[in-house]
Amino acid sequence: MKATLSRRALLRSGFATGVSAAAGAALAQDGPDPLITETQDWAIYTGDPVDATPYGLPIRFEADVIRRNVPWLTADPISSINFTPIHALDGTITPQGCAFERHHSGAIELAKEDYRLMINGLVDTPLVFTYEDLERFPRENHVYFCECAANTGMEWAGAQLNGVQFTHGMIHNMEYTGVSLRTLLNEAGLGAAGDLSDKWVYVEGADASSNGRSIPMEKALDDVLVAFKANGEALRKEHGYPVRLVVPGWEGNMWVKWLRRIEVTDAAVQSREETSKYTDVLADGTARKWTWVMDAKSVITSPSPQQPITHGNGPLVITGLAWSGHGKITRVDISKDGGMTWETARLGRQGDTKALTRFYLDTEWNGEPWLLQSRAMDETGYVQPTKDELREVRGENSVYHNNCIQTWAIAPDGKAENVEVS
Amino acid sequence: MKATLSRRALLRSGFATGVSAAAGAALAQDGPDPLITETQDWAIYTGDPVDATPYGLPIRFEADVIRRNVPWLTADPISSINFTPIHALDGTITPQGCAFERHHSGAIELAKEDYRLMINGLVDTPLVFTYEDLERFPRENHVYFCECAANTGMEWAGAQLNGVQFTHGMIHNMEYTGVSLRTLLNEAGLGAAGDLSDKWVYVEGADASSNGRSIPMEKALDDVLVAFKANGEALRKEHGYPVRLVVPGWEGNMWVKWLRRIEVTDAAVQSREETSKYTDVLADGTARKWTWVMDAKSVITSPSPQQPITHGNGPLVITGLAWSGHGKITRVDISKDGGMTWETARLGRQGDTKALTRFYLDTEWNGEPWLLQSRAMDETGYVQPTKDELREVRGENSVYHNNCIQTWAIAPDGKAENVEVS
Numbered sequence: 001m002k003a004t005l006s007r008r009a010l011l012r013s014g015f016a017t018g019v020s021a022a023a024g025a026a027l028a029q030d031g032p033d034p035l036i037t038e039t040q041d042w043a044i045y046t047g048d049p050v051d052a053t054p055y056g057l058p059i060r061f062e063a064d065v066i067r068r069n070v071p072w073l074t075a076d077p078i079s080s081i082n083f084t085p086i087h088a089l090d091g092t093i094t095p096q097g098c099a100f101e102r103h104h105s106g107a108i109e110l111a112k113e114d115y116r117l118m119i120n121g122l123v124d125t126p127l128v129f130t131y132e133d134l135e136r137f138p139r140e141n142h143v144y145f146c147e148c149a150a151n152t153g154m155e156w157a158g159a160q161l162n163g164v165q166f167t168h169g170m171i172h173n174m175e176y177t178g179v180s181l182r183t184l185l186n187e188a189g190l191g192a193a194g195d196l197s198d199k200w201v202y203v204e205g206a207d208a209s210s211n212g213r214s215i216p217m218e219k220a221l222d223d224v225l226v227a228f229k230a231n232g233e234a235l236r237k238e239h240g241y242p243v244r245l246v247v248p249g250w251e252g253n254m255w256v257k258w259l260r261r262i263e264v265t266d267a268a269v270q271s272r273e274e275t276s277k278y279t280d281v282l283a284d285g286t287a288r289k290w291t292w293v294m295d296a297k298s299v300i301t302s303p304s305p306q307q308p309i310t311h312g313n314g315p316l317v318i319t320g321l322a323w324s325g326h327g328k329i330t331r332v333d334i335s336k337d338g339g340m341t342w343e344t345a346r347l348g349r350q351g352d353t354k355a356l357t358r359f360y361l362d363t364e365w366n367g368e369p370w371l372l373q374s375r376a377m378d379e380t381g382y383v384q385p386t387k388d389e390l391r392e393v394r395g396e397n398s399v400y401h402n403n404c405i406q407t408w409a410i411a412p413d414g415k416a417e418n419v420e421v422s
Numbered sequence: 423m424k425a426t427l428s429r430r431a432l433l434r435s436g437f438a439t440g441v442s443a444a445a446g447a448a449l450a451q452d453g454p455d456p457l458i459t460e461t462q463d464w465a466i467y468t469g470d471p472v473d474a475t476p477y478g479l480p481i482r483f484e485a486d487v488i489r490r491n492v493p494w495l496t497a498d499p500i501s502s503i504n505f506t507p508i509h510a511l512d513g514t515i516t517p518q519g520c521a522f523e524r525h526h527s528g529a530i531e532l533a534k535e536d537y538r539l540m541i542n543g544l545v546d547t548p549l550v551f552t553y554e555d556l557e558r559f560p561r562e563n564h565v566y567f568c569e570c571a572a573n574t575g576m577e578w579a580g581a582q583l584n585g586v587q588f589t590h591g592m593i594h595n596m597e598y599t600g601v602s603l604r605t606l607l608n609e610a611g612l613g614a615a616g617d618l619s620d621k622w623v624y625v626e627g628a629d630a631s632s633n634g635r636s637i638p639m640e641k642a643l644d645d646v647l648v649a650f651k652a653n654g655e656a657l658r659k660e661h662g663y664p665v666r667l668v669v670p671g672w673e674g675n676m677w678v679k680w681l682r683r684i685e686v687t688d689a690a691v692q693s694r695e696e697t698s699k700y701t702d703v704l705a706d707g708t709a710r711k712w713t714w715v716m717d718a719k720s721v722i723t724s725p726s727p728q729q730p731i732t733h734g735n736g737p738l739v740i741t742g743l744a745w746s747g748h749g750k751i752t753r754v755d756i757s758k759d760g761g762m763t764w765e766t767a768r769l770g771r772q773g774d775t776k777a778l779t780r781f782y783l784d785t786e787w788n789g790e791p792w793l794l795q796s797r798a799m800d801e802t803g804y805v806q807p808t809k810d811e812l813r814e815v816r817g818e819n820s821v822y823h824n825n826c827i828q829t830w831a832i833a834p835d836g837k838a839e840n841v842e843v844s
Contacts, residue, residue, distance in 0.1 A: 059663050091653070097475075109469065136733060233510070314558070
């Protein structure tokens with residue numbers, strides 16, 4: 001900020017006249033302090049005033065902690081993805097500003113005044129809600145992870161991208177505030193739908209892609225949220241402002257952004273996004289369909305290719321993230337030898353259900369080569385599989401829902417590389 | 423963003439040639455849709471690509487959700503405060519970008535490479551840690567609120583500022599990751615300190631103010647964190663990058679930013695910030711000292727002066743925040759008649775200890791004038807007092823630690839005003 005810089009310059013020149021003699025004397029008396037460098041003027045000059053940044057951004061030293069896309073991955077950045085810099089984060093919350101994006105026709109700009117949400121189909125009274133209408137229904141707060149079904153998909157094909165941001169960064173974890181979808185469906189009335197056990201809702205967004213998806217009624221009436229806040233504030237434009245669907249534990253494609261319509265139907269729509277896309281082609285060429293839940297998964301975020309060990313031998317903190325679309329993470333194990341032996345990691349703050357859990361292993365490293373892996377377990381007893389185990393079931397054509405164990409090879413110089421072990 | 427705008431313009435003109443005739447026909451057939459306005463082009467034009475914002479900011483429609491300072495409040499914005507826009511937030515997490523600031527000599531810019539933390543005084547081995555050293559100790563994740571002791575202080579003096587951002591906005595709530603202070607003190611060794619029950623630590627920052635504070639050893643060994651991440655990412659410059667102290671439940675002034683030194687002492691230092699400031703002058707002119715804990719408090723954030731009721735009669739969601747420096751919030755009551763009768767609010771996601779809890783009352787409003795209040799209770803059984811009750815104990819000179827019940831008068835037109843009832 002130019003204003004700030006010139007203010008600092010001004011203060012510096014003013015200050016030099018009055019006090020520098022005394023400060024210089026003190027330094028001369030004790031000899032130069034090796035810790036004091038040219039840039040360490042913060043203890044004698046003032047910093048930024050409180051009106052400098054009405055809405056703040058990260059400090060310039062953290063300029064590498066950003067979303068990144070991979071230009072060769074898709075034909076057009078309008079229908080593409082970028083990746084959360086999970087290598088550089090800690091704790092569990094993902095700030096909206098660096099939470100991954102996946103658009104099918106770009107992030108649209110939709111003002112609250114123009115926003116409408118229609119509920120139609122097999123309901124007693126079709127309804128159109130304004131944004132203000134939505135704010136009049138009872139709200140809930142929940143932390144949930146959102147993971148793209150294609151997260152780690154490039155690893156299935158053997159791309160071995162050298163960075164956890166790229167292998168596992170299509171995930172974020174935020175505190176959502178919104179209205180239960182159940183509440184809105186009941187407002188429209190489900191009497192007209194008859195027996196609900198075989199009914200569906202079809203949800204679509206206001207963007208050009210519309211990104212329509214079918215959700216079974218059982219899930220729609222369970223924990224789905226029509227959300228308008230994330231991490232306390234309004235959804236960002238790229239996360240569906242002003243309203244998105246939150247479908248806890250299920251693949252990110254169903255978390256429809258700029259939500260415009262919810263239709264109660266007596267059958268799945270079999271839309272593009274649930275037939276030609278977001279299905280899993282098996283070895284025999286047939287496709288697994290309705291693979292909604294994101295199974296238990298984990299990955300070590302540090303050390304990792306973007307976060308090598310730079311501090312030499314001795315104490316080392318290994319850390320990473322674990323999550324399950326089926327509920328809570330109950331345990332994470334870490335292997336240093338490619339899966340032969342395992343140690344149990346310490347879980348950070350007990351995660352919410354269907355939310356990221358942070359894990360740590362406080363250990364020692366003395367230059368040994370490691371094959372570092374993590375393995376998550378969830379409250380259903382499910383254990384994160386190896387790639388070989390997953391391949392046996394799925395064959396080689398599937399790219400979605402790759403939740404297999406990831407390996408980082410740690411070299412004696414502390415560098416980490418994405419490798420495969422079997 | 424200019425690039426995006428011109429891209430949109432380009433697409434628009436290209437599109438018009440090929441498809442507008444058909445689209446126009448469809449509109450003519452059905453008649454103009456009253457919901458479709460001039461700006462609603464999002465369903466036929468594409469939005470922003472994924473490389474548009476490597477680190478995102480809020481959408482332009484939310485430009486009012488910012489920190490605000492009050493220029494007349496302090497002589498200089500270098501030693502001043504600004505306020506979190508809590509009127510516009512929901513849930514519990516405060517994004518760093520709009521979390522209030524309080525500086526005594528401005529927000530300084532301190533690179534990780536230049537960062538040092540010294541532990542000295544009554545320790546076995548005085549130590550100086552680099553930033554990288556700190557990352558090698560076991561880390562913890564916790565959500566805590568940070569409230570300035572002066573929050574709501576202007577209300578004590580009867581300023582009656584017309585906005586919850588100004589009356590209660592010197593608070594934020596984030597998920598911190600860091601190393602327990604206990605761990606670092608044990609690393610230096612506390613044998614030299616002897617009996618710990620009467621020892622203190624003196625903590626100070628690297629900014630010009632140094633903002634030194636004494637903390638009793640019992641608290642230092644309990645839940646104090648040396649934190650380097652907030653809401654998953656690095657601390658922002660204005661929140662103490664790269665390292666700040668987190669003193670759960672205690673007044674914000676003790677949460678020293680740009681933490682540079684921790685000295686183990688056999689007595690409190692009686693620094694400026696704990697004698698002439700941050701003490702509470704009583705009716706007889708003596709001062710209460712060591713008033714560290716922030717007692718249970720709550721406030722309704724909507725409706726409030728900055729969030730009037732604009733939707734007319736019928737269903738209304740009343741919401742707000744509650745917190746206690748003594749632990750968890752167990753109950754919040756809401757009064758519509760200035761404290762004569764109370765209804766129990768619904769608590770959002772169960773808050774962590776010493777963290778913000780969101781509350782809701784799903785109710786009806788039909789134009790009645792209300793005197794709206796909230797009253798928090800915490801797990802110790804403490805009940806948030808009225809201003810009269812607090813005045814009886816404290817007199818009129820105290821400005822810090824005003825945790826009394828706040829009243830908003832709701833007028834028949836839905837506007838809200840800051841009033842006092844007794």
